[in-house]
Amino acid sequence: MDEFALIRRFFTDELDERVELGIGDDAALLRWPPGARVVITTDTLLAGRHFPEDTPAFSIGWKSLAVSLSDLAAMGAMPQAYVLALTLPAVNAAWLDDFARGLQAVAAVSGGIARVGGDTCAGPLAITITALGSLAADASAMRRDGARPGDAIAVTGSLGDAALALARLQAGLSCPQALRERLDQPVPRIAAGQALRVHAHAAIDVSDGLAGDLMHILEASGVGADIDVERLPASEMFTRLAPASERLRLQVSGGDDYELCVCLPAEALPGDAAGTPLQVIGTISGEPGLRWRDGQGRLLSESLHGFRHF
Amino acid sequence: MDEFALIRRFFTDELDERVELGIGDDAALLRWPPGARVVITTDTLLAGRHFPEDTPAFSIGWKSLAVSLSDLAAMGAMPQAYVLALTLPAVNAAWLDDFARGLQAVAAVSGGIARVGGDTCAGPLAITITALGSLAADASAMRRDGARPGDAIAVTGSLGDAALALARLQAGLSCPQALRERLDQPVPRIAAGQALRVHAHAAIDVSDGLAGDLMHILEASGVGADIDVERLPASEMFTRLAPASERLRLQVSGGDDYELCVCLPAEALPGDAAGTPLQVIGTISGEPGLRWRDGQGRLLSESLHGFRHF
Numbered sequence: 001m002d003e004f005a006l007i008r009r010f011f012t013d014e015l016d017e018r019v020e021l022g023i024g025d026d027a028a029l030l031r032w033p034p035g036a037r038v039v040i041t042t043d044t045l046l047a048g049r050h051f052p053e054d055t056p057a058f059s060i061g062w063k064s065l066a067v068s069l070s071d072l073a074a075m076g077a078m079p080q081a082y083v084l085a086l087t088l089p090a091v092n093a094a095w096l097d098d099f100a101r102g103l104q105a106v107a108a109v110s111g112g113i114a115r116v117g118g119d120t121c122a123g124p125l126a127i128t129i130t131a132l133g134s135l136a137a138d139a140s141a142m143r144r145d146g147a148r149p150g151d152a153i154a155v156t157g158s159l160g161d162a163a164l165a166l167a168r169l170q171a172g173l174s175c176p177q178a179l180r181e182r183l184d185q186p187v188p189r190i191a192a193g194q195a196l197r198v199h200a201h202a203a204i205d206v207s208d209g210l211a212g213d214l215m216h217i218l219e220a221s222g223v224g225a226d227i228d229v230e231r232l233p234a235s236e237m238f239t240r241l242a243p244a245s246e247r248l249r250l251q252v253s254g255g256d257d258y259e260l261c262v263c264l265p266a267e268a269l270p271g272d273a274a275g276t277p278l279q280v281i282g283t284i285s286g287e288p289g290l291r292w293r294d295g296q297g298r299l300l301s302e303s304l305h306g307f308r309h310f
Numbered sequence: 311m312d313e314f315a316l317i318r319r320f321f322t323d324e325l326d327e328r329v330e331l332g333i334g335d336d337a338a339l340l341r342w343p344p345g346a347r348v349v350i351t352t353d354t355l356l357a358g359r360h361f362p363e364d365t366p367a368f369s370i371g372w373k374s375l376a377v378s379l380s381d382l383a384a385m386g387a388m389p390q391a392y393v394l395a396l397t398l399p400a401v402n403a404a405w406l407d408d409f410a411r412g413l414q415a416v417a418a419v420s421g422g423i424a425r426v427g428g429d430t431c432a433g434p435l436a437i438t439i440t441a442l443g444s445l446a447a448d449a450s451a452m453r454r455d456g457a458r459p460g461d462a463i464a465v466t467g468s469l470g471d472a473a474l475a476l477a478r479l480q481a482g483l484s485c486p487q488a489l490r491e492r493l494d495q496p497v498p499r500i501a502a503g504q505a506l507r508v509h510a511h512a513a514i515d516v517s518d519g520l521a522g523d524l525m526h527i528l529e530a531s532g533v534g535a536d537i538d539v540e541r542l543p544a545s546e547m548f549t550r551l552a553p554a555s556e557r558l559r560l561q562v563s564g565g566d567d568y569e570l571c572v573c574l575p576a577e578a579l580p581g582d583a584a585g586t587p588l589q590v591i592g593t594i595s596g597e598p599g600l601r602w603r604d605g606q607g608r609l610l611s612e613s614l615h616g617f618r619h620f
Contacts, residue, residue, distance in 0.1 A: 020451075024454070025454050025530075026381040026382075026454070027381045027382060027443070028349070029348075029451050032342060032348050034344065035344060037330065037339055038348065038391075039338070040337055040393055040427060040440075040442065041393070042393040042427060044395045044397060046431055049431065049432070070336075071336040072336075074336035074337070081350065083440055084352070085352050085354045085395075085440075087436065117350060118352060119352050119353050121356055123436070124434060126433070126436060128429075130350075130393055130395075132350065132442075141330075141339050143331060144335050203336075204336060
C-alpha cells in the first residue's frame with residue numbers, strides 16, 4: 001500500500017468546525033479563536049524507550065497523543081489540533097487500526113482535538129506528534145518561572161502508578177490491568193489545567209518524575225521548595241502493591257505520571273481541580289534547593305537528596 | 311551531555327517578537343496575527359531516504375526546514391514558527407552546530423521563522439519539523455482542489471536539477487557544487503507563493519516530481535491537463551549536464567525540486583513570481599488525465615504516459 005492510500009485509509013479527517021482544510025493538501029488550514037495565542041508542543045516516542053516494545057497499538061496511539069495533550073494541560077491551554085509524523089517498519093492494517101483508535105480515544109477523553117495532517121515514512125517505529133492549543137489573549141499561561149516563596153505546591157491525582165507498573169513489568173511480575181493503564185493510557189489533565197490556570201503562579205506536567213520536573217520550576221523561578229513526602233498522593237493500588245522500600249523512589253523519580261504539579265497562593269487553593277483530586281505536598285521557599293521532609297518536618301537522609309538531580 | 315544541556319547549547323531561542331514564551335517550558339506560546347488562520351505542516355526526513363547518507367549537517371538542517379517552508383509557500387502562507395523533533399545516534403557538537411546553522415540559514419532566506427521548541431531522542435538520525443504559517447482571514451489559500459478548465463499551468467524556477475544531482479551522485483559522477491546545492495539546499499518559494507496566491511486557483515509544491523504532484527491537483531480538482539514538455543523550464547546547468555535520453559524523466563518524475571506548480575487564469579498571468587521566473591507549461595482541461603505533448607502538440611508515446619502513475 002502506498003503512502004497516500006495508507007493516509008486515506010487510517011487517517012482521514014473527522015468533521016470538525018475548526019478545520020477549514022485538513023489532510024490531503026500541502027498543509028492544513030485551521031480557523032483560530034479570534035485574538036487567541038497559539039500554544040505548541042512536540043514530542044517523539046520511540047519503541048523500547050518511551051513505551052515497552054510489547055505495548056498494544058491502541059495504547060501506543062493513546063500515549064503518543066496523551067503526552068502532547070499533557071503539555072497543553074500544563075499551560076492551561078485548550079486543545080485545538082495536532083499533526084502526526086509516523087515512521088513504521090511495515091504497513092500492518094490491524095496495528096494501524098488499533099493505533100488510530102487509541103489516538104481517537106484519548107482525544108475523546110480530552111474534550112476533542114482535530115487531527116489535521118501527517119507524514120508517514122518506512123523505518124523503525126517512531127511517532128512524533130505536534131499539538132496546538134489556544135489561550136485567550138488576556139489569559140495567564142502557567143509557565144515554569146512564576147513560582148513565589150510561600151506558594152503551596154500541589155499535584156493532581158496520584159504519583160507512582162506508572163513507575164510501579166513499569167517496575168513490575170521489567171521484573172516479570174504480574175501487572176493488574178488498571179495499573180498497566182496508568183502507564184500506557186495516562187489521562188491528560190486538560191480540564192484541571194484550565195481550572196488551575198486562573199490561580200496558579202507556575203505549573204509543569206510530571207513526565208520525568210516529580211523531583212526532576214519540580215526542579216525545572218525551582219530553577220526557572222529562582223526559588224526552593226520543601227516537600228512533605230508523607231503527603232505525596234498515592235492510589236489505593238499503589239499503596240497495596242508498592243514495596244515500602246521502593247515507594248518514595250517510585251513516587252518522586254519514576255516518571256510517566258502525567259499529573260500536573262502547580263504552585264499557587266495558599267489562600268487561592270481550590271478543593272479540587274475540575275473534579276480531579278488536588279493534594280498539597282509542600283511549600284515554595286526563598287531558600288534555593290529541593291528538600292524532602294517527613295511528616296514531622298525532619299529532613300530526609302542525604303541519599304534522598306540525590307533525587308533532586310534527576 | 312544530557313538532553314536539557316543539549317537543547318540549551320544548540321537550540322536556544324533567537325529573539326523574535328512573535329514569541330511570548332519559547333524553548334524551555336512545557337509548550338511554547340506564540341502571539342498570532344489577529345484574525346489570521348493557522349497553516350500547519352509536518353515532515354519527517356530520514357538519512358538515506360530523504361537525503362544521501364553523506365549529506366553535510368548544514369545541508370541536512372537546511373533541507374529539513376526547507377521542505378516544511380515549501381509547503382507553507384504552496385499555501386501562500388506567511389511563515390511564523392516551527393518546532394523540531396530530533397532523533398540522534400550520538401551527541402556530536404560539531405555536527406549539531408552545523409545542523410543548527412543550516413536551519414538558521416534557510417530561515418533567513420525565507421524571511422524568518424522562529425524556532426520555538428523541540429524534542430530530542432537517542433536513535434537513528436531522524437528529523438521531524440512542524441511549521442506554522444499564518445493566512446489572513448479573508449485571504450484565499452492555494453488549495454489543490456481549485457483548478458479549472460482553461461487555467462494556465464505554470465511552474466517557478468526550473469525543474470530537474472535536484473534529480474540530476476542525485477543521479478550523478480548515485481552513478482559516482484562528479485557533481486558541481488551549484489548543482490548539489492539544488493538537491494541539498496532548495497530555496498523555499500515563500501515570496502512567490504504569497505505573490506501567486508492572489509490569482510491562483512490551485513497550487514502544489516513539486517516535491518515528489520511534477521508528474522505525481524500535478525496529478526494530485528488534477529484528482530482533487532476533477533480535471534485533466536495537457537503539458538508541453540518543450541516548455542518545461544531547465545537551468546543552464548541542467549541543459550549542459552543532463553543526457554538527452556534522461557532529461558524528460560529527470561524533469562517530470564525526479565522530485566526534490568521544491569518549485570511551485572500553480573494553476574491560474576491565463577489572463578491573470580504575472581510576468582514572474584515576486585522576482586522568481588514563472589514559466590507556463592500547459593493548460594488545465596475538462597478531459598481527465600495528464601497528457602504529455604511535444605512542441606507541436608503531438609501526444610508523446612505510451613511509455614511516457616507511465617509517468618502519470620508516480
